[in-house]
Amino acid sequence: MGKSDLKLLGLRASPFVNRVQFALNLKSLDYEFITENLPNKSELLLKSNPIHKKIPVLIHGDKPICESLVIVQYIDELWSDGPSILPADPYDRAIARFWAAYIDDKWFPALRQFRYSEGESRGELLEKLVEGVALLEDAFVKSCSKGKSFFGGENVGFLDLAFGCHLGWLRAVETIANVKILDKTKAPALAEWTERFTSHKAVKGTLPEPEELVNHHNKMMQAKAAAASQASK
Amino acid sequence: MGKSDLKLLGLRASPFVNRVQFALNLKSLDYEFITENLPNKSELLLKSNPIHKKIPVLIHGDKPICESLVIVQYIDELWSDGPSILPADPYDRAIARFWAAYIDDKWFPALRQFRYSEGESRGELLEKLVEGVALLEDAFVKSCSKGKSFFGGENVGFLDLAFGCHLGWLRAVETIANVKILDKTKAPALAEWTERFTSHKAVKGTLPEPEELVNHHNKMMQAKAAAASQASK
Known part of the structure; x- marks a missing residue:
């Protein structure tokens, strides 16, 4: 599977994105990781997940698949020759x-x-x-x-x-x-x-x-505090 | 499949219970319907779904399965010789x-x-x-x-x-x-x-x-109003 066939819209700090990454890794699938800036979502994300506008989105060829557990099952079912993710029974x-x-x-x-x-x-x-x-x-x-x-x-x-x-x-x-x-x-x-x-x-x-992730959290809280202090001026 | 093998704990007015019933009907499976009284849940329900204590629960032999979409997929996967519920692709x-x-x-x-x-x-x-x-x-x-x-x-x-x-x-x-x-x-x-x-x-x-269902709703609202008026006395 060439990199160009699979694109993952996500963010390194999102557990739901990580979940999809683990599934792709388990099946030894290469993919292009496209980092989203959540306060300013890309056109590609808005077009690919117009209902929820959320990451992760896996784009396979030109088909977008949304919602992490749905994506994991899609990966498991499509690449069924790799190690199974869902149990057999x-x-x-x-x-x-x-x-x-x-x-x-x-x-x-x-x-x-x-x-x-x-x-x-x-x-x-x-x-x-x-x-x-x-x-x-x-x-x-x-x-x-x-x-x-x-x-x-x-x-x-x-x-x-x-x-x-x-x-x-x-x-x-x-x-x-x-x-x-x-x-x-x-x-x-x-x-x-x-x-x-x-x-x-x-x-x-x-x-x-x-x-x-602690650093990520602290930066978010600082940005929040700065925005609040700006707003109260 | 004998009736005794499949029990469905539910209520006729619950759409999530109906969802499971449709799946059982599609697969032509007989089942015993056990009506739950939600204000006074049965021991069987509490034991079968201790996490959510909710209907529907399908009991197959001695195995309880909870959550309607999980149950529908279980039915589809176990009785795969019947009409397919999930698409093939x-x-x-x-x-x-x-x-x-x-x-x-x-x-x-x-x-x-x-x-x-x-x-x-x-x-x-x-x-x-x-x-x-x-x-x-x-x-x-x-x-x-x-x-x-x-x-x-x-x-x-x-x-x-x-x-x-x-x-x-x-x-x-x-x-x-x-x-x-x-x-x-x-x-x-x-x-x-x-x-x-x-x-x-x-x-x-x-x-x-x-x-x-309109009658069901009206009865519930009357019971609620009666309880509220009792409480305010």
């Missing part, structure tokens, strides 16, 4: 899709809110995040009952990508807020999985280091 | 999944809010709903450019189920609020599709009639 697939939806609809929104939260709401959000990790630890232990390394079994799969893409921000938020969310005393299996996942060749070098 | 599948997510994440929440809304927010919500129908009309016309009958082509498919399950409440809400959301002058192709979809053998008799 329909029930295992259903379980992987269930937890991926839980992560996107419930867990990640709490992580994002927590990152910007102050005061009373913090404790409640932290509780939700830790509870989510406990649920995922339980799901992982169950899927790992036969001594498997990943949610996907011996190899990185759908749910590994779905949760693993958030590990950079998870660690960054732990640093920013000086808290523990994924704690090895409370989620020992997931803590070990974290080590395996982040050192996997499809992930290492693509998932941003927590320090980079 | 990976890009068509991606498009169907994209719009199904749009309906669940953006359009349906606006329909539910509109049903209970009063005052200023109504106009804005109505605009959102009509705009959504226009987007779906456009998507349908594109997929129908070869004169197809359904989003899925010649047969009812994933996106037909995803949007079609809301037609009962759509018509009910139009009656309750005395507005037009899916109007045949503005969405002529979708208006014709509505006729075809609601008279399909997998749908007719399962999708509740709008009148039934």
Whole structure:
């Protein structure tokens, strides 16, 4: 697959973009990464995702595909001769899709809110995040009952990508807020999985280091404060 | 498949439950329908969907599957010898999944809010709903450019189920609020599709009639008012 056939509109600091990158890496597909400037979105992004105007968008030839989990499934189904991302068994697939939806609809929104939260709401959000990790630890232990390394079994799969893409921000938020969310005393299996996942060749070098994301966060907060101070003048 | 192998925990008035029923009907699968009383959820529901505690849940043998789109894909993948629900082509599948997510994440929440809304927010919500129908009309016309009958082509498919399950409440809400959301002058192709979809053998008799849902709504509002008046005494 030539680089010109696959374009990924994204941003290095976006976990949903990273998720697609991991899938492309797993299938050994080359792609052109086009960095978006979110305050000033490109014509290509607006034309390719007119409904949500969001990254990531994968453009395959002239066809745009939007929404990270939809893109990952497209990649898995089209390049089915590469390593499988979705499990083979329909029930295992259903379980992987269930937890991926839980992560996107419930867990990640709490992580994002927590990152910007102050005061009373913090404790409640932290509780939700830790509870989510406990649920995922339980799901992982169950899927790992036969001594498997990943949610996907011996190899990185759908749910590994779905949760693993958030590990950079998870660690960054732990640093920013000086808290523990994924704690090895409370989620020992997931803590070990974290080590395996982040050192996997499809992930290492693509998932941003927590320090980079902390810097990204600090710059955003400074820009926000500067804009607010400008507005109040 | 014997009745005892498949149990569906649901409620006749839930579009997400209807969605699963259509999929089971398409595959000619018998199932036992277990009606849930939502203010007093059954032990079986709480045990089968401990995370969201929501209907629908399909129980296959002793395995629970939750979330309507996950269940529909499970049914399609496990009983793959029946009529296909997801399209065969990976890009068509991606498009169907994209719009199904749009309906669940953006359009349906606006329909539910509109049903209970009063005052200023109504106009804005109505605009959102009509705009959504226009987007779906456009998507349908594109997929129908070869004169197809359904989003899925010649047969009812994933996106037909995803949007079609809301037609009962759509018509009910139009009656309750005395507005037009899916109007045949503005969405002529979708208006014709509505006729075809609601008279399909997998749908007719399962999708509740709008009148039934209007009655359901009125009863709920009366119960709410009675509870509020009781509380204020």
